[in-house]
Amino acid sequence: MLRVRELSLRYPNGKLALSNFNLDIAAGEFVVVLGGNGSGKTTLLRSITRTVMPSTGEIWLGDTNLCALEGEKLRRARLALAMIWQHASLVRRRSVLANVATGTLGRHYTLRTVFGGLPASELEATLGHLAEVGLAHLAGQRAGTLSGGQAQRVAIARALAQRPRVLLADEPVASLDPEAAEEIMRLLQRLARSENIAVICVLHQVELAYAYADRVVGIRDGQIVFDLPRDQVPRDAVHRLYLPEAA
Amino acid sequence: MSLDIARSRSGHGFGSAGWRRALGSAMHFSLALLGLAVVIQAFIVVQARPQDLVTGVHGMADLIRRAMPPNFSALPSTFWPTLQTIDIALFGTLTGVIIALPLALLAASNMTPSRFAYYGARGIIGFTRAVPDLVWALLFVTAVGLGPFPGALALGVHSVGMLGRLFPETIEQMDMAPIHALELTGARRIQVFSHGIIPSILPSLLGICLYRLDENIRSSLVLGFVGAGGIGFQILTAMNLFQYQDVSLLLIIIFVIVLSAERVSAALRERLA
Numbered sequence: 001m002l003r004v005r006e007l008s009l010r011y012p013n014g015k016l017a018l019s020n021f022n023l024d025i026a027a028g029e030f031v032v033v034l035g036g037n038g039s040g041k042t043t044l045l046r047s048i049t050r051t052v053m054p055s056t057g058e059i060w061l062g063d064t065n066l067c068a069l070e071g072e073k074l075r076r077a078r079l080a081l082a083m084i085w086q087h088a089s090l091v092r093r094r095s096v097l098a099n100v101a102t103g104t105l106g107r108h109y110t111l112r113t114v115f116g117g118l119p120a121s122e123l124e125a126t127l128g129h130l131a132e133v134g135l136a137h138l139a140g141q142r143a144g145t146l147s148g149g150q151a152q153r154v155a156i157a158r159a160l161a162q163r164p165r166v167l168l169a170d171e172p173v174a175s176l177d178p179e180a181a182e183e184i185m186r187l188l189q190r191l192a193r194s195e196n197i198a199v200i201c202v203l204h205q206v207e208l209a210y211a212y213a214d215r216v217v218g219i220r221d222g223q224i225v226f227d228l229p230r231d232q233v234p235r236d237a238v239h240r241l242y243l244p245e246a247a
Numbered sequence: 248m249s250l251d252i253a254r255s256r257s258g259h260g261f262g263s264a265g266w267r268r269a270l271g272s273a274m275h276f277s278l279a280l281l282g283l284a285v286v287i288q289a290f291i292v293v294q295a296r297p298q299d300l301v302t303g304v305h306g307m308a309d310l311i312r313r314a315m316p317p318n319f320s321a322l323p324s325t326f327w328p329t330l331q332t333i334d335i336a337l338f339g340t341l342t343g344v345i346i347a348l349p350l351a352l353l354a355a356s357n358m359t360p361s362r363f364a365y366y367g368a369r370g371i372i373g374f375t376r377a378v379p380d381l382v383w384a385l386l387f388v389t390a391v392g393l394g395p396f397p398g399a400l401a402l403g404v405h406s407v408g409m410l411g412r413l414f415p416e417t418i419e420q421m422d423m424a425p426i427h428a429l430e431l432t433g434a435r436r437i438q439v440f441s442h443g444i445i446p447s448i449l450p451s452l453l454g455i456c457l458y459r460l461d462e463n464i465r466s467s468l469v470l471g472f473v474g475a476g477g478i479g480f481q482i483l484t485a486m487n488l489f490q491y492q493d494v495s496l497l498l499i500i501i502f503v504i505v506l507s508a509e510r511v512s513a514a515l516r517e518r519l520a
Contacts, residue, residue, distance in 0.1 A: 049431055051431070075435070076433065078431060078432070078433040079432075079433035081431070082432070083431050085424070085428070089424040089427070090425055090428075091425045091429075091443055091446050091447055092422075092425075092447075093446050093447065094442075098442075102429055102434065102442050102443070103432050105429070105433075105434035105435070105438045106438075107433075113438055113441075114438060114441060115441055116441040116442055116445060155428075158428075158432070162432050162433070
């Protein structure tokens with residue numbers, strides 16, 4: 001499904017954020033990426049969404065090399081890549097339903113959607129996505145009134161509305177309480193399987209990785225340290241990811 | 248160890264801390280003197296004569312006596328100029344919004360497509376704001392003649408400057424995270440604009456527009472004095488004809504209009520918040 005090949009990225013300030021990075025993720029697989037601050041986790045996700053342009057290497061989504069795309073082709077390719085962040089990034093003044101429906105906009109280019117209307121043909125499916133994350137009863141509520149956990153679930157529903165093949169999650173539970181965090185992780189795991197979506201989830205919570213990931217990838221200094229099924233990941237290897245440089 | 252430091256540390260003599268204190272006091276004294284000089288020159292330049300307020304009381308009392316009671320029989324004839332005053336403000340505000348909105352998008356650092364557009368838009372906004380609405384009105388009266396139209400044009404152009412300063416600030420303060428999120432869903436630029444940017448800033452922009460309308464209603468009253476129609480023009484005419492009872496009626500109408508506009512604007516802005 002998603003193949004990252006020899007990916008390197010050097011920022012304009014000279015910092016090498018990713019170095020010869022290789023990763024394969026199959027449909028329906030739930031991969032958690034662990035690593036300290038500045039290890040390259042977020043840069044990996046930003047490279048996949050092409051928010052940043054890798055210096056060298058390739059990212060293949062099916063038979064499309066994302067690194068070779070620009071403009072309209074890149075926009076179309078992004079339809080298959082959904083992203084969620086630490087904060088839900090919802091339009092606070094719009095309803096929950098409207099926020100979820102924006103996930104479908106890329107597929108529609110009608111006069112109605114250009115002037116702020118929602119794609120009518122998708123509204124029923126959108127309600128279905130909200131039901132999938134357990135929030136159908138809040139469809140008419142303003143997004144700004146939701147709790148952190150609810151907002152994150154709405155962000156996931158918006159991602160589902162995109163009908164993505166890959167779901168990228170950048171520390172999606174970092175600002176949530178433990179109970180809400182577990183709920184989001186369960187949801188992501190379930191969606192990976194039921195919707196056959198490849199999920200890459202960047203986390204700092206090691207225990208959540210052990211509990212929910214199919215595979216755990218450890219990154220340090222932009223390079224893969226380990227890439228193993230969760231039950232084979234040694235605790236000390238994870239611990240070493242977070243040690244200071246000198247150690 | 249130098250002698251100064253030794254003196255300072257031993258608590259004797261006039262060390263560097265003492266010099267700093269003395270310098271600070273001298274600076275404060277100089278600033279106070281400068282402030283006083285500025286106030287005194289203002290009194291001299293405006294030829295302030297407080298005693299005239301006392302001697303002028305009789306003249307003021309006479310004016311008030313002649314203005315009372317207000318000439319309410321002229322009320323029906325004030326309807327049209329009142330409507331003109333409100334419509335000048337309405338037209339001016341709408342014109343200002345229509346021109347200021349695209350300029351604001353170019354003048355907002357997080358939206359502008361290029362530095363050239365940014366500085367160009369900022370230049371236009373700055374110029375329209377720098378020239379007072381009264382001067383714009385004089386220019387438009389010269390260009391298109393007397394009446395409400397030059398007043399409306401003047402308010403429109405000046406509103407571009409005022410709205411063009413506040414709109415970009417609102418756009419720049421917008422939370423960009425939902426906008427980036429929308430971009431990554433594969434939505435087109437125009438869809439990101441209509442579904443992300445507009446809903447995020449619309450309430451703030453509407454609040455600014457209402458505030459501007461409120462301000463423009465006050466301004467449209469004054470613009471009448473330079474021939475731009477409305478109640479201001481009626482007051483000027485009545486004053487020139489010594490019809491002070493008409494003037495007092497018009498002042499009551501102005502009070503009602505301004506107060507109503509302020510209350511309605513405040514109530515609507517509160518609902519939008």
